[in-house]
Amino acid sequence: MQRRLATSVLLAPAGLWFAVMLVLPLCFVLVFSLGERGAAGGYVPAFTFEQYANLPARGQAFLNTLILAPVGTLLALLIAYPLAYHLAQGVGPKWRTMLLILVIVPFWTSILIRSYAWIFLLGGQGVPALIEWMGFGAVRLINTRFAVLTGIVYGYLPLMVLPIYVSLERLDRRLLEASADLGAPPLRSFLQVALPLSLPGVATGCMLVFILLMGEFLIPAMLGGGKVFFIGNALVDLFLQSRNWAFGAAVAVTLVAIMLGTVTFYLMLMRRLGGARGNVDLI
Amino acid sequence: MQRITGSFETSGRDGEGLIAAFRAATKRFGDVVAADALTLGIVRGEFLSFLGPSGCGKTTALRMLAGFETPTSGEVFLDGEEVSAVPPYRRPVNMVFQHYALFPHLTVAQNIAYGLWQRRPRPERAEIARQVDRALAMVRLSGFGPRRIWEMSGGQQQRVALARAIVNEPKILLLDEPLAALDRKLRREMQIELQTLQRELGITFVLVTHDQEEALSMSDRICIMRGGRIVQIGAPADLYDRPHNRYVADFVGKSNFVDGVLREVSGALGRIETAQGLGLGGRMGGPVAPGARVTLSIRPEQIGLARAAQPGAEPVSVVNRIFLGEHTEYLVRHAQLGDLLVLVPRQAEAGAGGFAPGESAFASWHPDAALILPQD
Numbered sequence: 001m002q003r004r005l006a007t008s009v010l011l012a013p014a015g016l017w018f019a020v021m022l023v024l025p026l027c028f029v030l031v032f033s034l035g036e037r038g039a040a041g042g043y044v045p046a047f048t049f050e051q052y053a054n055l056p057a058r059g060q061a062f063l064n065t066l067i068l069a070p071v072g073t074l075l076a077l078l079i080a081y082p083l084a085y086h087l088a089q090g091v092g093p094k095w096r097t098m099l100l101i102l103v104i105v106p107f108w109t110s111i112l113i114r115s116y117a118w119i120f121l122l123g124g125q126g127v128p129a130l131i132e133w134m135g136f137g138a139v140r141l142i143n144t145r146f147a148v149l150t151g152i153v154y155g156y157l158p159l160m161v162l163p164i165y166v167s168l169e170r171l172d173r174r175l176l177e178a179s180a181d182l183g184a185p186p187l188r189s190f191l192q193v194a195l196p197l198s199l200p201g202v203a204t205g206c207m208l209v210f211i212l213l214m215g216e217f218l219i220p221a222m223l224g225g226g227k228v229f230f231i232g233n234a235l236v237d238l239f240l241q242s243r244n245w246a247f248g249a250a251v252a253v254t255l256v257a258i259m260l261g262t263v264t265f266y267l268m269l270m271r272r273l274g275g276a277r278g279n280v281d282l283i
Numbered sequence: 284m285q286r287i288t289g290s291f292e293t294s295g296r297d298g299e300g301l302i303a304a305f306r307a308a309t310k311r312f313g314d315v316v317a318a319d320a321l322t323l324g325i326v327r328g329e330f331l332s333f334l335g336p337s338g339c340g341k342t343t344a345l346r347m348l349a350g351f352e353t354p355t356s357g358e359v360f361l362d363g364e365e366v367s368a369v370p371p372y373r374r375p376v377n378m379v380f381q382h383y384a385l386f387p388h389l390t391v392a393q394n395i396a397y398g399l400w401q402r403r404p405r406p407e408r409a410e411i412a413r414q415v416d417r418a419l420a421m422v423r424l425s426g427f428g429p430r431r432i433w434e435m436s437g438g439q440q441q442r443v444a445l446a447r448a449i450v451n452e453p454k455i456l457l458l459d460e461p462l463a464a465l466d467r468k469l470r471r472e473m474q475i476e477l478q479t480l481q482r483e484l485g486i487t488f489v490l491v492t493h494d495q496e497e498a499l500s501m502s503d504r505i506c507i508m509r510g511g512r513i514v515q516i517g518a519p520a521d522l523y524d525r526p527h528n529r530y531v532a533d534f535v536g537k538s539n540f541v542d543g544v545l546r547e548v549s550g551a552l553g554r555i556e557t558a559q560g561l562g563l564g565g566r567m568g569g570p571v572a573p574g575a576r577v578t579l580s581i582r583p584e585q586i587g588l589a590r591a592a593q594p595g596a597e598p599v600s601v602v603n604r605i606f607l608g609e610h611t612e613y614l615v616r617h618a619q620l621g622d623l624l625v626l627v628p629r630q631a632e633a634g635a636g637g638f639a640p641g642e643s644a645f646a647s648w649h650p651d652a653a654l655i656l657p658q659d
Contacts, residue, residue, distance in 0.1 A: 177351055178384040180371040182451065183401035189372075192397075196388045 026256070032249035041243025051250035058251055061234040064220070066258075068145065068230070069213035072152040073160075073206050079153065080160035080205065085194070087161075088168035100165070103158050111155055115222040118154070122147050122223065143225030151219040156212060160205040167201025168194070199273050207266045214259055231255050301360070302327040302454055302487045303348060308357035308367075310343050310511075317343040319511035320357065325455070325489060330481050332490040332498040334534065335508035341491045344508070345457050348489065350374045362454055372401070377448035378457040382464060383440050385432045391443050392428030395419065398451040418450035421480065438469045445477075449484060456481075458490040462497060474501055495535055499523070507531050527569050528657045532580040539586070539623045541579040545571055545655065553655045555579055559619040565653035578656050583626035585652035588613065588644045596645035599623065601638045611637055615646060 036046040055062070087099055106114060120126055122141040131139050141147050171194055179189035217232025224233075231251060238248030305321040318340045325331055333341035346352040347359050350371035359367050366374060377398065385394050395415045399406055406414075419425050422442035427435070435443060441461065448456055458477075462470045478501050481488045492498050498505045499519045506516040507530075515527045519535075526532035529540060541563065543555035553567045555577055565579050589596065599615040602622065611632060613625040623646065627637075638644055 172384065174380055174382070174384040175386060177371070178378070178380055178386070179397070180351075181349060181376075181378045182398035182447070183372050184397075185370075185372050188401065193386060193388075 029249045029252050029256075032245055033253045035246045035249075037244045037246050041245070043245040043249075046246075051247045052254075054247060055250065055254060057247075058231075058234045058238075061229040061231050061251075062254075064145070064148075064229055065214060065231045068149055068152065068220075068228075069210055069216075072149055072156070072213050073210045075149065075153045076157050076160040076209050077202065077206060080157055080164055081202070084161050084164035084168055084201075087165050088171070089173070089194075103161050107158060111218060112222075114155070115151060115219055118147070118151050118223055122150065142223065143227045145224075145228050147223040148220050148228045148230075151223040152213055152216060155219060156209045159208045159212070163204040163208065164198060164201040167198040167204075171197050200270065203266060203269055203273065207263070210262060211259055214255065214262075300327050301325060302362055303489075304360040305344070305347070306358045306360070308344075308347060308354040308359055310340075310347060310352055311355045316511050318347065318354070321511075321513060323506060323513060323516065325487060326504075328485055328487055329503040330478070330488045330490070330501055332492055332502040332505045333508055334492060334495060334498040334505050335514075336493055339508040340511035341493075341506075341508050342459060343511070345378075345459055345489060345491045348455065349376060349378050349457055375453055376455040376457055377451050377453035378459060379441075379444045379448050379461045381460045383444040385440060385443055385447070387432050389432070390428065391424070391430045391432065391435065392419070394432065394443055395428075395447045395450050397447060414450055418446040421449065422446045422476075437464055438473070441465060441473060445480070449480070449486070452484075453486065455487045455489055458488060460492055461490070462492075463494075470497070477501060499535065505535070507534055525568065526580070526654065526656060528659055529578040529580065530659065532568075532578075532654065532656060537583055537624060537626075539581045539583065539620075541581075541620055542658070543577060543579060545573050545575050545577045548573055552650065555655060557619060561619045563653065564650040565655040566651050568654035568656040571655065571657050576658050578658050580654045580656055581623075581648055581652060583612070583624040584610075584628070586623065586625045586646050586648045587631075588615070588625055588627060588638060588646055590644060592645050593647055596647035599644055599646045601640050601642045601644055603640055604637060606637075613638060615644065617646070 032043050033051055034047050034049070036044045036048065036050070038044045083103075087096055087103075091099065119142060122128070124142075126141075128139050128141050131137075175193050175197070176189050179193045180186070184192060215232050216230055217236055220228050220230040220233055221236075224230075234251055235248055235255075238244050238251060242248075301324040303325040305323045308318060308321045309316065310318040321340075321344060333344055335341050343352060347354055348361070350366070350369060350373075354367055357367075358365050361369075361374060361376065386397065389397070392412075392415050395418050396411050399411045399414060415428065416425070419428060422445050424439060424442055424446065427439070427443075432440065432443070441464075444461070461477075462473050465473060474497060477488070490498070490501065502519060504516060504518055505522055507514045507522065509530060515522060515531045517525075522531055522535045526535065532538045533540070541555075541557055543557040543563070545553055546556050546562070547554045548567060548571075551567055552564060553571075554562055554564050556562050563579055568580070571577055588599075588601075592598070597617055597620070599617045601613055602616050603614040605612040609629050611627045611629070613627065615623050615625055617623060625646065
């Protein structure tokens with residue numbers, strides 16, 4: 001009994017924080033999404049699913065997000081996995097620390113500044129100029145989906161590398177020796193031993209990156225130049241520019257629903273991968 | 284050794300009846316020479332142990348057989364073929380790893396099936412299942428196939444590791460300190476089980492261990508190593524009775540050592556003089572010239588204790604007595620030789636009764652039982 005009391009007291013601050021800062025606002029958003037836009041913007045109470053019926057109006061933002069977020073996650077995974085594998089199994093401890101720091105270094109600078117750097121790199125005076133100079137003709141990179149994809153993969157790569165690195169670093173090299181001893185060539189050893197054992201890290205990295213990408217608005221705004229819209233950009237626009245709170249709320253609720261579905265899928269996947277051991281990395 | 288000699292098969296250029304061989308195999312890691320010009324033949328069907336302290340090169344030797352290490356120079360032969368450059372996954376040997384290295388994401392049955400699964404063409408599922416069941420039965424784990432690895436105890440995991448290796452019917456089974464993680468009682472059981480298994484399967488076993496008791500109880504031959512080199516190789520009784528030097532006598536069984544200088548040699552017998560000027564006789568255990576520093580080695584069970592003085596007996600006082608059941612272990616002190624360990628069998632004490640600490644006694648041994656050995 002006393003123990004339960006202590007637990008409640010210890011959990012109270014966090015519980016209160018979540019209730020006031022998360023659950024309550026979510027309830028507001030849910031209620032708003034069923035309302036109507038006032039004449040001068042804002043919110044007028046009502047009970048209608050009109051806003052949800054109107055979602056296709058922002059279909060392009062949903063489409064961009066639902067394409068670029070998974071593609072960005074996949075690209076980040078394809079780049080991060082070999083890097084993490086090399087860091088964990090291929091280099092000595094001295095280099096490993098330094099390389100890990102290099103992976104994290106970009107975080108020391110604001111993503112805003114780093115995105116500006118990409119604007120210049122992908123802009124007319126940057127890579128396209130180089131390509132043209134080399135004689136491959138004129139290309140346009142900035143304000144395209146390609147630019148946004150480059151930006152998000154660049155920005156979220158470390159979040160993918162770290163969990164995969166952790167799961168691979170824990171991998172016992174003797175397991176790979178045992179696999180070789182039992183007749184599996186290196187590639188098959190990797191596919192049958194290293195890869196399955198690093199899947200929890202892969203799932204965690206994909207989850208982290210995917211969830212953050214779904215809500216991303218800064219990189220598309222800067223590198224997409226208003227041409228490649230994410231749901232995040234739609235929300236900023238609806239709440240701050242158009243002042244259509246009811247519609248904005250409906251978009252937000254839909255986004256939260258998609259993410260909840262993804263997280264549920266992730267947890268189910270983790271339970272299968274981790275077996276009964278419950279060794280879930282980082283989450 | 285008898286049971287091997289009957290079934291010799293020729294296996295080509297590396298010698299008759301050899302399943303594997305090292306020829307001047309050297310392995311360097313930077314400045315460290317882990318294996319120094321190893322030359323050794325492994326006889327088909329034998330149980331060979333590499334014995335020595337950590338860092339003596341025994342594990343490197345095993346890993347060169349498995350293919351995890353490539354010799355810096357020299358050659359390794361498997362079944363008549365030079366295999367120094369053959370990767371582990373193409374060698375017909377399997378290993379039981381020190382900490383088992385079982386795959387945590389696979390079940391017991393999947394672990395055991397792993398090696399069969401790698402074969403090309405891949406055997407039929409039913410055939411794999413049959414062989415896995417047979418291997419499980421062999422290590423007395425029938426019915427444990429669907430379990431996860433972490434649901435198994437240490438002793439059971441050890442057996443899974445064993446089954447995972449033998450199911451492939453390797454030409455040599457390599458065992459890297461396989462029993463080190465088990466408790467004493469379980470270790471004893473597994474020793475007997477390994478011996479039985481080896482006899483039943485007829486596979487050559489190569490064991491690496493630092494535990495002399497383990498090596499002595501299971502092996503047909505023991506290869507004693509130090510500093511990357513082979514010090515002596517022979518049957519357990521051979522090493523025990525005829526060690527080539529002090530290192531071997533010290534590593535195999537217990538012994539009392541008395542340092543001195545060899546004064547005279549006549550035939551198989553010699554005479555040494557200790558630092559205190561005491562002269563002691565013994566059998567020559569190795570080729571040593573008079574004047575060299577030598578060690579006299581006397582096994583504890585070769586020393587007798589008596590209450591009455593006899594010719595040639597040395598006066599001692601009993602320091603400690605440990606009753607071990609079938610034996611009693613005494614620590615006795617000699618004025619010049621220092622402390623000696625004496626092992627007296629139960630029946631020898633039945634009449635006269637034991638000695639109490641503080642009692643005086645006379646220690647004697649047959650000169651044949653004292654070995655004069657080179658110091659290194």
